[in-house]
Amino acid sequence: MPRTLITGGAGFLGSHLCERFLAEGHEVVCMDNLITGNKKNIEHLLERDDFEFVLHDVSKHIELEGPLDYIMHFASPASPIDYLKIPIPTLKVGSLGTHNALGLAMSKGARLLLASTSEVYGDPQVHPQPEEYWGNVNPVGPRGCYDEAKRFAEAITMAYHRHHGVETRIVRIFNTYGPRMRLDDGRVVPAFVDQALKGRPLTVFGDGSQTRSFCYCSDLIDGIYRLLMSDEVMPTNIGTEFEYTILDFAKLIIELTGSQSEIIYKELPQDDPKTRRPDTAKARRVLGWEPQVPIKEGLRRTIEHFKNCAVT
Numbered sequence: 407m408p409r410t411l412i413t414g415g416a417g418f419l420g421s422h423l424c425e426r427f428l429a430e431g432h433e434v435v436c437m438d439n440l441i442t443g444n445k446k447n448i449e450h451l452l453e454r455d456d457f458e459f460v461l462h463d464v465s466k467h468i469e470l471e472g473p474l475d476y477i478m479h480f481a482s483p484a485s486p487i488d489y490l491k492i493p494i495p496t497l498k499v500g501s502l503g504t505h506n507a508l509g510l511a512m513s514k515g516a517r518l519l520l521a522s523t524s525e526v527y528g529d530p531q532v533h534p535q536p537e538e539y540w541g542n543v544n545p546v547g548p549r550g551c552y553d554e555a556k557r558f559a560e561a562i563t564m565a566y567h568r569h570h571g572v573e574t575r576i577v578r579i580f581n582t583y584g585p586r587m588r589l590d591d592g593r594v595v596p597a598f599v600d601q602a603l604k605g606r607p608l609t610v611f612g613d614g615s616q617t618r619s620f621c622y623c624s625d626l627i628d629g630i631y632r633l634l635m636s637d638e639v640m641p642t643n644i645g646t647e648f649e650y651t652i653l654d655f656a657k658l659i660i661e662l663t664g665s666q667s668e669i670i671y672k673e674l675p676q677d678d679p680k681t682r683r684p685d686t687a688k689a690r691r692v693l694g695w696e697p698q699v700p701i702k703e704g705l706r707r708t709i710e711h712f713k714n715c716a717v718t
């Protein structure tokens with residue numbers, strides 16, 4: 407039975423990964439410091455013999471007994487309002503945390519997959535973004551703590567691969583949504599759905615002409631699993647071509663929730679990328695990956711989930 411460590415395993419994506427790896431027959435160790443993750447996300451797994459939860463901040467040395475085959479390094483705040491609130495832990499987990507995870511991978515002979523991000527492209531001047539694009543990041547702006555931590559994480563991952571021969575994979579994750587996002591995490595999907603369900607105005611930042619492309623969580627997890635099991639060492643984008651302006655996206659959420667909410671405009675955060683859509687030719691070619699969940703279907707499932715959260 408392969409044994410897999412998932413850092414950030416109690417977070418939105420981490421908890422979906424825990425489920426997927428258990429379903430694939432892995433023994434899973436879920437590690438999280440619960441700063442932005444939530445034990446509720448993995449509560450249903452705690453009784454299983456093949457699942458273990460370890461409360462630990464991976465920015466500090468990671469001690470883990472026993473063999474390890476895979477490390478999925480997902481620990482990090484990922485929502486702009488979170489990483490703006492806690493910039494130093496964000497920088498530390500991306501840098502020191504990745505260093506520690508790579509050291510553990512080296513000592514155990516495990517393969518490590520790094521969760522990187524479309525934010526490494528910053529406010530992109532190439533559209534859509536292929537993996538070869540080096541990006542346009544402001545290192546000293548408020549988003550720099552996240553973007554540069556992830557860029558460093560990619561660099562140290564490649565260095566451990568080239569210099570120490572550690573088996574590594576890097577996924578660049580584009581905007582992903584689905585059940586278990588925190589209602590208050592500030593990202594556009596939970597923010598708009600929460601506002602629409604409560605009949606409050608939807609807060610569009612700027613004039614709403616900026617774009618994002620949205621991927622349902624199960625599609626992302628499938629792409630990540632395929633990438634881990636592939637031979638592809640260089641970064642790989644996973645995301646969809648469902649690109650919306652944020653204004654059109656607000657209208658779509660109003661339509662799908664059947665809400666009477668209106669739209670109001672708020673100031674655009676500094677360095678908010680104007681466009682974002684992945685070039686996924688590589689994921690399709692190398693991984694045989696194809697997103698399966700149409701945007702309206704994924705949003706319906708997410709809205710249902712948030713309706714239930716609001717009640718409990």
Ligand code: UDP
Pocket residue numbers: 485486581592593594595597598609610611612616618652674675678679
């Ligand atoms: N956004 C918005 N209203 C909100 C939350 C976000 O208009 O209440 C915009 C935000 O400015 C950005 C886009 O939606 O242009 C996506 O933001 P999110 O925080 O989800 O993630 P990002 O892609 O910026 O990392």
